[in-house]
Amino acid sequence: MSAADDHGATGRWEHFPHDADIGVRAFGATPEEAFVQAALAVMAAILDPSTVRLEQTIDIVLEAPRLDLLLVDWLNALIYEMAERRMVFGAFEVKIEDHHLKGRARGEVVSRSRHAPAVEAKGATYTELACVEDRPGLWRAQCVIDV
Amino acid sequence: MDLSRFEKISDTAWRVAPFGGMRAPAIIYASEDLMKDMDDKVFDQVTNVAKLPGIVRASYAMPDAHWGYGFPIGGVAAFDADEGGVVSAGGVGFDVSCGVRTHLTHLTREQVVSVQQELADALFEHVPAGVGSQGEIALDEQGLNAMLLGGAQWAIERGLGRAADLARIEEGGRASGADPAAVSEHARKRQRREMGTLGSGNHYLEVQEVAEIFDERTAAAYGLVKGECVVTIHCGSRGLGHQIGTEYLRDMVISAQAYGIDLPDRELACAPIKSDLGQKYLGAMRAAINCALANREIIGHLARQVFARFFENEELPLMFDVSHNTCKVERHAVDGETRQLFVHRKGATRAFGPGHESLPEALRPYGQPVLIGGSMGAGSYVLAGMETSERQAFASACHGAGRRMSRHAATRTWGGRKIVDDLRAQGIIIKSPSLRGVAEEAPGAYKDVRAVVDSAEAAGLARKVAFLKPLICVKG
Numbered sequence: 001m002s003a004a005d006d007h008g009a010t011g012r013w014e015h016f017p018h019d020a021d022i023g024v025r026a027f028g029a030t031p032e033e034a035f036v037q038a039a040l041a042v043m044a045a046i047l048d049p050s051t052v053r054l055e056q057t058i059d060i061v062l063e064a065p066r067l068d069l070l071l072v073d074w075l076n077a078l079i080y081e082m083a084e085r086r087m088v089f090g091a092f093e094v095k096i097e098d099h100h101l102k103g104r105a106r107g108e109v110v111s112r113s114r115h116a117p118a119v120e121a122k123g124a125t126y127t128e129l130a131c132v133e134d135r136p137g138l139w140r141a142q143c144v145i146d147v
Numbered sequence: 148m149d150l151s152r153f154e155k156i157s158d159t160a161w162r163v164a165p166f167g168g169m170r171a172p173a174i175i176y177a178s179e180d181l182m183k184d185m186d187d188k189v190f191d192q193v194t195n196v197a198k199l200p201g202i203v204r205a206s207y208a209m210p211d212a213h214w215g216y217g218f219p220i221g222g223v224a225a226f227d228a229d230e231g232g233v234v235s236a237g238g239v240g241f242d243v244s245c246g247v248r249t250h251l252t253h254l255t256r257e258q259v260v261s262v263q264q265e266l267a268d269a270l271f272e273h274v275p276a277g278v279g280s281q282g283e284i285a286l287d288e289q290g291l292n293a294m295l296l297g298g299a300q301w302a303i304e305r306g307l308g309r310a311a312d313l314a315r316i317e318e319g320g321r322a323s324g325a326d327p328a329a330v331s332e333h334a335r336k337r338q339r340r341e342m343g344t345l346g347s348g349n350h351y352l353e354v355q356e357v358a359e360i361f362d363e364r365t366a367a368a369y370g371l372v373k374g375e376c377v378v379t380i381h382c383g384s385r386g387l388g389h390q391i392g393t394e395y396l397r398d399m400v401i402s403a404q405a406y407g408i409d410l411p412d413r414e415l416a417c418a419p420i421k422s423d424l425g426q427k428y429l430g431a432m433r434a435a436i437n438c439a440l441a442n443r444e445i446i447g448h449l450a451r452q453v454f455a456r457f458f459e460n461e462e463l464p465l466m467f468d469v470s471h472n473t474c475k476v477e478r479h480a481v482d483g484e485t486r487q488l489f490v491h492r493k494g495a496t497r498a499f500g501p502g503h504e505s506l507p508e509a510l511r512p513y514g515q516p517v518l519i520g521g522s523m524g525a526g527s528y529v530l531a532g533m534e535t536s537e538r539q540a541f542a543s544a545c546h547g548a549g550r551r552m553s554r555h556a557a558t559r560t561w562g563g564r565k566i567v568d569d570l571r572a573q574g575i576i577i578k579s580p581s582l583r584g585v586a587e588e589a590p591g592a593y594k595d596v597r598a599v600v601d602s603a604e605a606a607g608l609a610r611k612v613a614f615l616k617p618l619i620c621v622k623g
Binding site for chain 1: 186188213214215216217220237240241242277278279280281333336337340346347348386389390392393396397400401412413414416549550553554555556580581582583584587623
């Protein structure tokens with residue numbers, strides 16, 4: 001499953017197989033864009049993000065000693081907000097400066113009938129974790145999500 | 148998996164001698180066919196676990212082993228605190244104390260089939276399942292602390308279970324050494340509305356028929372009668388356990404270097420048992436075990452309420468409740484010496500053999516019930532711990548069928564509606580809020596559970612007692 005057929009595009013995501021769970025891999029021109037795409041990939045593991053109405057905004061502030069750890073923290077913060085607020089998200093914004101992240105997630109309270117979520121994300125893991133610039137202008141952010 | 152990297156010890160035991168920093172050998176118990184189908188990542192993970200400080204005897208993998216996080220799913224490893232041993236949040240997993248319980252009924256298949264649809268609808272309506280579902284029990288701070296300390300005992304004191312159940316739950320329904328103060332505010336908030344909820348993914352509540360008996364004597368002692376039905380519940384510690392796993396994994400990843408631990412894989416994040424972080428994690432993990440035990444007790448209570456509407460005098464006594472994502476302090480014989488060890492079982496079930504002191508008297512001569520969840524279509528098994536399981540893998544056995552296909556591949560291969568229809572044609576009613584979720588859990592996405600339990604028996608881990616065939620499956 002992937003967000004775009006055009007693999008030349010920078011901002012996109014895909015799922016990669018893991019025996020029990022789901023791998024998310026995202027690409028972007030910047031780490032911020034890759035983080036946004038990774039968040040969309042997590043949501044797509046649960047439901048179709050295009051069905052989510054953007055009614056509420058949640059702000060998230062994080063810091064971590066490394067960019068890849070920041071990715072895990074970002075995805076885990078979203079998983080926490082989904083669980084605690086009973087929400088699902090469909091759009092994201094991210095700014096990163098010196099391993100400090102300011103993020104924004106927009107979405108709505110989950111509707112079991114309209115969203116029919118397939119799985120619950122338990123946590124983002126360090127398995128297959130990477131946040132690297134594969135070539136100038138192409139960042140890859142990935143890890144496995146325990147569902 | 149490439150078998151040339153193993154020394155074949157028997158038809159169901161494969162050993163990797165220590166190499167590249169391994170402090171102990173790695174041993175996988177599985178038939179040659181299961182070994183060939185196993186992901187190469189299992190080799191990497193089972194050998195990486197053998198590199199952790201203080202590991203005792205060997206790093207083990209069960210016949211249902213598959214690619215996990217740090218530890219393989221189906222991984223077992225024991226550590227000695229006095230030898231610098233570690234406790235690993237990755238070795239327990241996110242769903243702390245995820246496990247299975249089976250309740251007995253005296254109902255025949257025909258009695259259940261006569262109300263099958265109505266019973267399925269009522270269970271689905273009464274037991275909260277799936278993303279976005281909520282429990283009826285609201286916990287304040289004091290109540291949450293009491294639950295984290297009391298486990299299933301707490302649920303029973305609140306009228307949400309039966310006192311007779313406690314003898315049929317590991318550790319009498321309550322893990323000692325829980326430390327609610329080690330459970331964060333986020334973990335607490337995540338659990339506020341989740342008591343008595345099933346969760347999603349591979350979690351389920353099933354009504355099953357005892358379709359086959361392999362060991363009459365043990366089945367009779369367990370209360371299993373061919374043609375009668377049982378109720379089996381698979382779930383864990385819900386949001387609280389997930390958050391504890393998330394937070395302590397991060398703390399252990401960041402602090403490993405400070406503890407002088409060279410992690411071969413970050414997901415193996417761990418801390419010395421004799422360290423502040425190690426002790427804090429153990430306190431939080433035990434609180435999460437109690438959360439899981441309370442949760443399964445409450446879901447059992449909800450199932451009893453539903454059955455009472457349909458059948459008078461059916462009390463659904465608990466046969467047994469086992470956890471398969473844990474780290475427990477146990478005494479084991481190692482080279483003729485009894486030692487206290489911290490045994491991690493990640494997707495593996497404790498399987499004490501006959502005579503073990505921790506088993507209730509009625510079950511002691513037969514060994515501990517080991518509950519193996521299969522897929523929606525293939526059915527499940529009840530096994531019994533064997534005397535040999537102690538020396539094979541610190542009294543451990545498999546926990547399920549194990550996936551052979553990713554969720555992604557399953558949804559490309561099957562449609563949820565067709566699976567529901569096909570299973571209905573086989574007499575199995577599936578109730579789930581998500582057809583995509585059903586497709587991800589398609590029977591074909593799992594390994595042959597019979598091959599897994601046959602391997603467990605041949606390897607001397609646990610012997611077959613009964614086969615359970617589903618009639619109703621409520622999926623999260």
